[in-house]
Amino acid sequence: MNTPAERETILQDAATWKIRLHENPDDPGLKAQLAAWRALDARHDRAWRRMERVWGATAELGEQAAMLSQAGPPGRAVRARRLRVGACVGATALACVLALVPSDFLLRLRADYATTTAQTRTVVLPDGSSVVLGARSAIAVRYSATERGVTLLEGQAFFRVAHDLARGFTVVAGDVTTRDIGTAFDIQMAGPHVAVAVREGGVNVSRRGDGSPVRLIAGQQWAFDRQTGKFGIGAVDPDTVGAWRSGHLVLDGLTLLEAMDVLGRYYPGTVVTRGLARDTTLVGGVYDLRRPREALQALCALHGGRLVSLPAGFVLALPGPEKP
Incomplete structure (x- = not known):
């Protein structure tokens, strides 16, 4: 192989x-x-x-x-x-x-664990906690006698944290810090957006420079736009948190270009986009990662665009007509 x-x-x-x-x-x-x-x-x-x-x-x-x-x-x-x-x-x-x-090689030099396109990986940490990395994702791990820490460098990861009252568990994703003792939650980085969703238990989420953490419980998602500084809490079905691990990706609150990038991580080829940045409508829906090309095609069609097949595994995503 x-x-x-x-x-x-x-x-x-x-x-x-x-x-x-x-x-x-x-x-x-x-x-x-x-x-x-x-x-x-x-x-x-x-x-x-x-x-x-x-x-x-x-x-x-x-x-x-x-x-x-x-x-x-x-x-x-x-x-x-x-x-x-x-x-x-x-x-x-x-x-x-x-x-x-790849162009992201220097970033991956900082990583302890990483995945490539169309690859997922389960990592068991020293304390028994586990991390499932989505496609094109990377983490750095820092464990000591007093702390358990992980940095999500890019992509998406689902964490199932072993309970430890003496040492909290911290995940840093850009400007966002998620703190936990022992639970299950998902963090996604897509463009300027960071989203934290809780499947089981509860976590505290905070932004850099903001000393007031937000408490999330199972069935809640916290989303943050690093460009605008806007954030908000919404309800999610706990069973859908981390559903991408079994082949179903839930997208919510992303632009078309950002959603294409997230889906493109699971396409075993190269996705080229052109002109999608002008479509700022937020994307939602559930997509089948076992059929990534069809998922990309459906996402384009939803916005009036199209997906064009090119040689050597390339596909080109084109926008729909200009909106009045």
């Missing part, structure tokens, strides 16, 4: 190894870990050799740059110029590596 999602993950891992080794070239432990990773799977070794070729392609550039720096006058100016040249060569090599991986 060698799906596009798996290849993307392996390529990201290889790039991470290359950058780590470049920063610590004399670390024997790091070299041993890299060797073990390469030996684990033939695809790992192929991805690593590809990274080596790209990095090596900058060697000639580095030699030429060094020769140019030596041709200048002696003294401090030459040393400063050599430092600048070295920095440029390193940046060029890094840029070549990053050109092979």
